[in-house]
Amino acid sequence: MINVIGIGQNRENMTLGAVKAIEESDVIIGYKKYINQIEDLVLGKEIIKKGMGDEIYRAEMAIQKSLEGQTVSLISSGDPGVFGMANVLYQIVSKYDGVEVKVYPGVSALNYASSHLGAPLHDFAAISLSNILTPLSEIEKKLRHALEANLIVAIYNPISKTRKEPFRRFKQCVLDIKGENALIGIVDSTYEPPKATIVEVKNLTEDIVNMSCTLIVGNDITYQQEDKLITPRGYVIRSDIHELSRNHYEKFLNGEIAHGPNRDCDYYPCHWDGQYCDFCYCPFYPCGDSATGGEWIKGKNVWNCKDCNWLHKKEAVECLREPLENILEEVEDLKAKKKTLLKLRKACLLHVDPNDL
Amino acid sequence: MINVIGIGQNRENMTLGAVKAIEESDVIIGYKKYINQIEDLVLGKEIIKKGMGDEIYRAEMAIQKSLEGQTVSLISSGDPGVFGMANVLYQIVSKYDGVEVKVYPGVSALNYASSHLGAPLHDFAAISLSNILTPLSEIEKKLRHALEANLIVAIYNPISKTRKEPFRRFKQCVLDIKGENALIGIVDSTYEPPKATIVEVKNLTEDIVNMSCTLIVGNDITYQQEDKLITPRGYVIRSDIHELSRNHYEKFLNGEIAHGPNRDCDYYPCHWDGQYCDFCYCPFYPCGDSATGGEWIKGKNVWNCKDCNWLHKKEAVECLREPLENILEEVEDLKAKKKTLLKLRKACLLHVDPNDL
Numbered sequence: 001m002i003n004v005i006g007i008g009q010n011r012e013n014m015t016l017g018a019v020k021a022i023e024e025s026d027v028i029i030g031y032k033k034y035i036n037q038i039e040d041l042v043l044g045k046e047i048i049k050k051g052m053g054d055e056i057y058r059a060e061m062a063i064q065k066s067l068e069g070q071t072v073s074l075i076s077s078g079d080p081g082v083f084g085m086a087n088v089l090y091q092i093v094s095k096y097d098g099v100e101v102k103v104y105p106g107v108s109a110l111n112y113a114s115s116h117l118g119a120p121l122h123d124f125a126a127i128s129l130s131n132i133l134t135p136l137s138e139i140e141k142k143l144r145h146a147l148e149a150n151l152i153v154a155i156y157n158p159i160s161k162t163r164k165e166p167f168r169r170f171k172q173c174v175l176d177i178k179g180e181n182a183l184i185g186i187v188d189s190t191y192e193p194p195k196a197t198i199v200e201v202k203n204l205t206e207d208i209v210n211m212s213c214t215l216i217v218g219n220d221i222t223y224q225q226e227d228k229l230i231t232p233r234g235y236v237i238r239s240d241i242h243e244l245s246r247n248h249y250e251k252f253l254n255g256e257i258a259h260g261p262n263r264d265c266d267y268y269p270c271h272w273d274g275q276y277c278d279f280c281y282c283p284f285y286p287c288g289d290s291a292t293g294g295e296w297i298k299g300k301n302v303w304n305c306k307d308c309n310w311l312h313k314k315e316a317v318e319c320l321r322e323p324l325e326n327i328l329e330e331v332e333d334l335k336a337k338k339k340t341l342l343k344l345r346k347a348c349l350l351h352v353d354p355n356d357l
Numbered sequence: 358m359i360n361v362i363g364i365g366q367n368r369e370n371m372t373l374g375a376v377k378a379i380e381e382s383d384v385i386i387g388y389k390k391y392i393n394q395i396e397d398l399v400l401g402k403e404i405i406k407k408g409m410g411d412e413i414y415r416a417e418m419a420i421q422k423s424l425e426g427q428t429v430s431l432i433s434s435g436d437p438g439v440f441g442m443a444n445v446l447y448q449i450v451s452k453y454d455g456v457e458v459k460v461y462p463g464v465s466a467l468n469y470a471s472s473h474l475g476a477p478l479h480d481f482a483a484i485s486l487s488n489i490l491t492p493l494s495e496i497e498k499k500l501r502h503a504l505e506a507n508l509i510v511a512i513y514n515p516i517s518k519t520r521k522e523p524f525r526r527f528k529q530c531v532l533d534i535k536g537e538n539a540l541i542g543i544v545d546s547t548y549e550p551p552k553a554t555i556v557e558v559k560n561l562t563e564d565i566v567n568m569s570c571t572l573i574v575g576n577d578i579t580y581q582q583e584d585k586l587i588t589p590r591g592y593v594i595r596s597d598i599h600e601l602s603r604n605h606y607e608k609f610l611n612g613e614i615a616h617g618p619n620r621d622c623d624y625y626p627c628h629w630d631g632q633y634c635d636f637c638y639c640p641f642y643p644c645g646d647s648a649t650g651g652e653w654i655k656g657k658n659v660w661n662c663k664d665c666n667w668l669h670k671k672e673a674v675e676c677l678r679e680p681l682e683n684i685l686e687e688v689e690d691l692k693a694k695k696k697t698l699l700k701l702r703k704a705c706l707l708h709v710d711p712n713d714l
Contacts, residue, residue, distance in 0.1 A: 006468075008372065013462055016376070017369030056592050079468045086476035087590035091645060094582055095653040103472035105370055107462045111363075111436045115460035119443035123499050125482040125508055133591035135700045137710035142480050142506045149502030150495070151482055225451055233444035234490035235413050288448060296452040343492045353494035 002062050002072045002099060004086050006079040006106020007038055009189060013107040014038075021104055022073050027065045029058050030075030038075070046070075055085065059092045066099050079108040083128050083156055110154035113187035113214035116196040118228025120185055120216045124152035129159070129166035140169050147177040150350050152222070152231060155215035164206060174201045174217060183218040185229040198229050220350055221291035232289045234346070236338050237303070241331065245281035249331045252278075259321065260314075275312040278321055282311055283334055284345045291349070310349075319348035323355055359419050359429045359456060361443050363436040363463020364395055366546060370464040371395075378461055379430050384422045386415050387432030395432070403427075412442065416449045423456050436465040440485050440513050467511035470544035470571035473553040475585030477542055477573045481509035486516070486523035497526050504534040507707055509579070509588060512572035521563065531558045531574060540575040542586040555586050577707055578648035589646045591703070593695050594660070598688065602638035606688045609635075616678065617671075632669040635678055639668055640691055641702050648706070667706075676705035680712050 003021040008014045022028065022041050029048040046065075050058050062074045076084035086103050093099050114121050125146035131139060146153045159167040174182050180202035188195045189212045197208065201217075209215070222231040241249075251257050262268055262277035269275050286303030287294065293307030310316050323344050327337055334341070340357060347354040360378040365371045379385065379398050386405040403422075407415050419431045433441035443460050450456050471478050482503035488496060503510045516524040531539050537559035545552045547569045554565065558574075566572070579588040598606075608614050619625055619634035626632050643660030644651065650664030667673050680701050684694055691698070697714060704711040 012374030012377075013372045015365065015370045015372055015464065019373070020369075056594075079464070079471075081468060081471040081476055081478050083479075083590070086472075087479070087588060088592050090476045090582065090585060090587045091589055091592065091647075094647070095655065095658060097655045103476070105464045105468040105472040107372065107436070107464060108468060111438060111462040111465060114436075114438040115443075115462040119438055119447045119460070121438050122440075122444070123482070123484045123496075125480070125503065127480045127508075131700075131714070133593075133696060133699060133703075135704040135707075135709055135711075135714045137704055137713035138507070138707055140713075141709050142508055145502040145506030146482065146508070149499045151484075151499055151503070225447065228447060230447045231444060232448055233440070235445050235448065236490075237413075290448075290451070298452065298454045301452060339490060342490060343488075346490075347492040347494055350492075350495055352492055352498050354492075356494040356497075357488070357492045 002066045002074055002089065002093075002101050003104060004074050004076065004080045004084075004089055004101060005104045006076050006081075006084060006108075007034060008078060008107040009109065009112040010037075010192070013112060015104065015106060018104050018106065021102075024071060025073040026070040027062075027072045028075065029062050029065070029072060031058075031077075034075045034077050055088045056092065059085065059089045062089065063093060063096055063099055067096065076106070077109075078112070079106040081105060082108040082110075082126065109156060109189075109214040110216070112189075112194075113154070113185065113196075113216055116187050116194055117185040117198070117216060118225065118230050119233075120218060120222060120229040120231050121152050122219065122231045122233060124154055126154045126156065128156040129163075129170055130157040131163065131166050136166060136169065139166055140173065143170055143173045144177065147173060147217070150219045152219050153217040155217070157211065158213055158215050159206060159209050160211045167206065167209065171201060171204055174204075178217070178220075183222055183224060183229060185216040185218070186213050187216075188213045196227075198224055198227070221289070221346075223290045225290060230290070232291055234342055235288060236342065237286050237288045238338075239286055239335070241334050242281065242285075245285070245334070246331055248281045249283070249328065249334060253328060253331065259317075271309050271312055275309070276314055276317040277312070278317045279311050283324060283328075284341055287342065287345065316348055319354050320344065326355075359423045359431055359446065359450075359458050360461060361431050361433065361437045361441075361446055361458060362461045363433050363438075363441065363465075364391060365435060365464040366466065366469040367394070367549070370469060372461065372463060375461050375463065378459075381428060382430040383427040384419075384429045385432065386419050386422075386429060388415075388434075391432045391434050412445045413449065416442065416446045419446065420450060420453055420456055424453065433463070434466075435469070436463040438462060439465040439467075439483065466513060466546075466571040467573070469546075469551075470511070470542065470553075470573055473544050473551055474542040474555070474573055475582070475587050477575060477579060477586040477588050478509050479576065479588045479590060481511055483511045483513065485513040486520075486527055487514040488520065488523050493523060493526065496523055497530065500527055500530045501534065504530060504574070507576045509576050510574040512574070514568065515570055515572050516563065516566050517568045524563065524566065528558060528561055531561075535574070535577075540579055540581060540586060542573040542575070543570055544573075545570045553584075555581055555584070578646070578703075580647045582647060587647070589648055591699055592645060593699065594643050594645045595695075596643055596692070598691050599638065599642075602642070602691065603688055605638045606640070606685065606691060610685060610688065616674075628666050628669050632666070633671055633674040634669070635674045636668050640681060640685075641698055644699065644702065673705055676711050677701065683712075
């Protein structure tokens with residue numbers, strides 16, 4: 001019997017099942033660093049520590065010991081199914097008959113890193129930059145697609161002393177696709193507790209990243225909230241329709257609101273010359289999503305659109321206007337159809353089809 | 358103090374930190390089903406159970422209790438950072454001053470599902486099909502890019518009684534991009550232990566999927582090995598160069614091996630009429646990777662290229678020939694440069710640039 005065990009990143013996020021399986025094993029096999037992490041759990045057992053890169057030796061050894069009738073624990077950091085020992089073991093175990101394997105999943109580096117950064121994940125990709133057995137062209141293709149798709153991107157094995165080219169390509173992909181202000185969280189596990197840093201990609205230099213780091217690249221709506229990296233999952237704030245907003249959207253529904261700048265307005269330009277006025281009042285208020293620059297006034301339960309003027313940009317208005325006319329049948333729909341409205345907002349922010357919600 | 362806690366999928370993959378934090382909390386808040394899972398750990402504590410969809414209520418309640426000075430555990434299934442409570446809490450906590458938050462990462466559904474399927478992951482994407490707050494067009498864009506990029510794709514929230522359209526789109530994307538034989542692993546957690554099934558996408562019907570399922574879509578080299586779904590991570594098998602292979606590649610290096618079919622050969626066509634003979638002996642032997650149809654002869658330590666004839670296809674030869682000529686300077690390089698050769702093989706299998714390894 002071979003238990004392929006993920007021991008997480010530290011004792012706190014090790015699973016109960018991993019502890020029990022290790023206790024019940026006769027032989028413990030793993031990379032030195034990981035065995036050292038569980039030294040107190042393996043006293044009196046046969047221990048086979050090997051260096052990095054000896055994956056095949058470790059897998060073969062686990063199989064031999066298992067065929068001899070021993071219960072073996074093959075140790076991976078994090079989750080053995082995520083760039084760990086599970087794949088290699090299953091490839092090699094097919095040489096033999098009658099070896100039973102059980103995989104114990106663990107907390108992977110991306111989950112650990114995210115917990116220290118705040119809440120950066122929504123739909124995401126996990127990509128290893130190790131090109132030891134993976135072509136650079138394959139890595140770059142995956143990075144480009146994931147970034148284009150607006151997935152959050154978690155990076156494993158970002159750099160090593162001898163492997164710097166994949167990291168350079170990665171940085172260039174983010175610059176090309178996301179621009180220089182894209183937010184990247186870096187969690188460095190050489191420290192305990194780990195050191196979490198948030199930088200814009202233009203400031204991502206090789207000296208602040210090492211092989212014990214996990215990187216999380218935000219998507220187009222990820223924002224920094226104090227020292228945390230947050231990707232809004234979205235939620236609906238119930239709120240009454242303000243009188244001024246009600247008046248505006250009654251006119252809007254009657255076709256009385258012109259498209260573009262309203263230079264006849266006494267207050268024009270309340271933001272900047274050239275601003276569009278189709279949505280004088282925000283149809284999404286309160287969105288509760290700081291991605292466009294709004295924020296809560298602390299302790300007041302008031303949403304403040306402080307730095308948000310997205311709604312007055314030509315591009316936003318051109319995306320929103322027609323679908324909004326289709327969604328709003330009466331002013332009450334500003335409240336009743338809030339979920340649909342928030343999806344429309346997101347579609348326009350992320351440049352996907354606003355008529356396919 | 359608010360602990361945002363991932364309790365994994367079951368007791369076995371709950372972390373030590375989660376257990377301890379729950380024990381040290383005064384108030385436990387969560388969706389009913391998850392609280393029931395940890396009933397024995399929360400005896401005597403204040404418990405606030407709410408239904409699905411009450412995320413905001415739960416987050417606000419956690420904040421209120423914390424502001425009253427209590428230690429609160431806000432419970433998520435799996436990992437709270439992966440489609441869990443962490444994002445919503447961080448969005449709402451910004452309303453208030455002085456609320457301390459700690460996220461306890463957990464084993465997410467994709468890690469759990471993978472452990473029951475075998476070892477299906479390599480670089481991957483995780484995408485939720487819930488379109489409650491996410492536009493369908495955004496979901497479809499992410500699916501298409503992830504599949505095009507050859508990422509493994511883990512699917513959360515695949516279907517519900519009222520939400521079937523995203524699932525239909527998902528299936529169509531896989532059919533369009535991967536073809537009808539693409540392998541999909543389904544892990545259904547309504548069973549304990551969970552039920553793992555592997556199907557080709559053409560056989561993926563709505564009746565075999567429910568909201569407790571996690572799906573894992575394989576990439577172009579994922580294969581089924583008995584009842585397991587495996588994506589080879591790749592590893593290098595050291596092996597001597599066979600005499601016949603040595604002879605062939607000596608001629609190859611001398612420019613004596615013609616391009617295309619070798620109809621003058623006594624054995625032509627050993628596979629099929631029209632086969633290419635540039636690589637009469639496989640330059641990657643033994644690759645140890647069942648993705649192209651080879652397998653180990655059990656108990657013999659012999660790699661058998663049984664169902665692999667990829668190397669004799671026009672398309673493969675046209676991709677491989679020139680880069681191989683650049684890599685091989687002498688016959689010994691078949692052994693000495695095995696890592697590079699395996700990267701070349703992978704680049705051609707995955708249709709990425711074979712000159713950029």
